[in-house]
Amino acid sequence: MRATPAAGNLRILMAAAALAMAAATGPALATAEALDGAAIQKTVGGKRIYLATPFGGEFPLNYRPGGVVDGDGEALGLGKMMAPKDKGRWWIDGPRLCQQWQTWYDGKAHCFTLTRTGDKSLRWVRDDGLSGTARIE
Numbered sequence: 001m002r003a004t005p006a007a008g009n010l011r012i013l014m015a016a017a018a019l020a021m022a023a024a025t026g027p028a029l030a031t032a033e034a035l036d037g038a039a040i041q042k043t044v045g046g047k048r049i050y051l052a053t054p055f056g057g058e059f060p061l062n063y064r065p066g067g068v069v070d071g072d073g074e075a076l077g078l079g080k081m082m083a084p085k086d087k088g089r090w091w092i093d094g095p096r097l098c099q100q101w102q103t104w105y106d107g108k109a110h111c112f113t114l115t116r117t118g119d120k121s122l123r124w125v126r127d128d129g130l131s132g133t134a135r136i137e
Helices: 005-024 037-044
Strands: 028-034 047-052 058-064 068-072 085-093 096-101 110-118 121-126 131-136
Touching: 037 047, 037 085, 037 096, 037 110, 068 096
Parallel strands: none
Antiparallel strands: 028 110, 047 058, 047 131, 058 068, 068 085, 085 096, 096 110, 110 121, 121 131
């Protein structure tokens, strides 16, 4: 069966999308690396981490030196669902990154395990099982 021009264009588009996704995640590591406390400190301390959202955007969190974290979801339109900005604190507890916001999550602390999946990418799993990906700036 002969491929139609439309089918050929679709294959090219799918291949280009796959290459773009691979390039966006940065160089891949040979294997994923679970981070310990020291590695978490080095990876997030003083950095901006962008959490990937289910609706396609990124949510920036600033892990400032001294244990202060702040987030701003205004660009994602979070003001309709919750306070768009918040501040809190972050700390390392063994092999976990923990954070507690002033208003988000009703001020409840949550801890996360982090796995480096690329030079500038992470996978996180929260203590309640919620998980996702993030980009390191």
